[in-house]
Amino acid sequence: MKQDEIRKIIKNGENSYIEFKEEGIKPKDLAEEIVSFANSEGGTILIGVDDDGNIKGVSDLLIEEKIMNICRNNCIPNIVPDFQSIDIEGKTIAVVTVHKGLNKPYYTADYKYYIRVGTTKRIASREELLRLFEANGALHFDISPVEDTSIRDLNIDVIRDYFMKYNAFDLYDESNEATERILINADILKEVNRRVFCSVGGLMIFGKEPEKRLPQNGVSFAHFKGTEITDELVDKKVVTGRIQDIAEQLMVILKNNMKTPSVINGLRREEKKEYPSLVLREAIVNxxxxxxxxxxxxxxxxxxxxxxxxxxxxGRLPNTVTVEKMKIGISYARNPFLVKYMENLRYIDQLGRGIPMILKSMKGAGAKEPLLQEVGEEFILTLYKA
Structure with missing residues (x-):
């Protein structure tokens, strides 16, 4: 960074990516700040600036070595930030740039996990910590157990049909004990401390009413007459159930809400689709x-x-996936259970062709290139009318 950049940063004050600290900060406190940035989106710590933006400077000639030692000894896994000394107004500021971590979650020497929220750090909640583990691929939520569930929450007829079709055996020929063991081995059930629960994915693919145990399951659909969310609402629905059933219902809803103008081709009148069906299906299932x-x-x-x-x-993109990587077919299975079973049910393949196919198909339809973006804690795919 240059002097002008630092002056501008100090003038604008602290935010989600900027933290001011004075030279006397304790190693434990500095480690907490560094960990919080690594567990979030990264950020910069200016040492030698107080909370009000007054430049105090640093005098310790060994400050870089001390900061690196803190990152190595007080941050687990160890973190390697960028360090720079900037002279402003005759005083030295230590600029510590912490990159978004690739080995999340990070924690301090006293086993605390911090995240950055606004202008402050705080200890990650259970849900936030779970997402940090997921982001690094160390844990897959779709095979975690759902408390207070049992095999009774599953539709055994649907599971039987699945195994009959893809595994060539009849679940009804098995004993109750054998059936339970088969479903545990298939990750549809999870055994924890000698108790057996449904897995998240098991409920979502084979559950009787998944939304009762997983309220986040399902899709809210809204159709607006215009181009803004504040325009007149034409249709609104909430679709719940098993995700394969949700996909089918959404296809019907989208088609019912689309106009189907026709064009004359020779002596025939042909319908002109606003969005190719294959693209809609891929976007829904994805x-x-x-x-x-x-x-x-x-x-x-x-x-x-x-x-x-x-x-x-x-949810943001998992692991090291970026929008640019998605465009060329590089993907990462955040929910490998769902991917495996939806592939077996012929809804998807695992070749990473979804987004490239969408981009190619919409281009072929003469539409504007679909927009892929992360906004806050959401990933948004926008398809433009052909």
Whole structure:
């Protein structure tokens, strides 16, 4: 960074990515700040600036070595930030840039996990910590147990049909004990401390009423007459149930809400689709399979406007996936259970072709290139009308 950049940062004050600290900060406190940035989106710590933005400077000639020692000894896994000394107004400021961590979650030497929220750090909640583990691929929420559930919450007829079709044996020929063991081995059930629960994915694929145990499951659909969310509401629905059933229902809802103008081709009148069916199906299934189900406060949202359809999926992109990587077919299975079973049910493949296919198909239809973006804690796919 240059002097002008630092002056501008100090003038604008602290935010989600900027923290001011004076030279006398304790190693424990500095480690907490560094961990919170690494567990979030990264950020910069200016040492030698007080909370009000007054430049105090640092005098310790060994400050870089001390900061690196803190990052190595007080942050687990160890963190390697960028360090820079900047002279301003005759005083030295230590600039510590912490990158978004690749080995989340990070914690301090006293086993505390911190995240950055606004201008402050705080200890991660259970749900936030779960998402940190998920982000690094160390835990998959879709195979975690759902408390207060049992095999009675599953539709055994649906499971039997699945195994008859793909595994060539009849579940009804098995004893109750053998059936339970089969479902545990298939991750449909989870055994924890000699108790057996349904897994998240088991409920979502084979559950009787998944939304009763997983309120985040399902999709909110809204159709607006216009191009803004404040325009007249044409249709509104909440779709719940098993995710394969949700996908089918959503296809019907979207088609019923689309106009189907026709064109004359020779002597025949042909319907001209606003959005290719294959694209809609891929967008729906992608959103259902890859959302972050550990975020319990919201459902998937699909918003239809006169000029576009937006697919809002709770959760940021997992692991090291980026928008640019998605465009060339590089993906990461946040929910491998859902991916495996939806693939077996012929809803998807695991080749990462979903987004490239959507981009290619919409281009072929003469539409504006779909927009892929992370906004806050959501991933949004926007399809523009052909």
């Amino acid at each position: 959103t259902l399979v890859h959302r972050n189900y550990s975020i319990t406060g919201s459902k998937i949202r699909i918003l239809m406007f006169d000029d576009r359809i937006e697919f809002h999926s709770p």
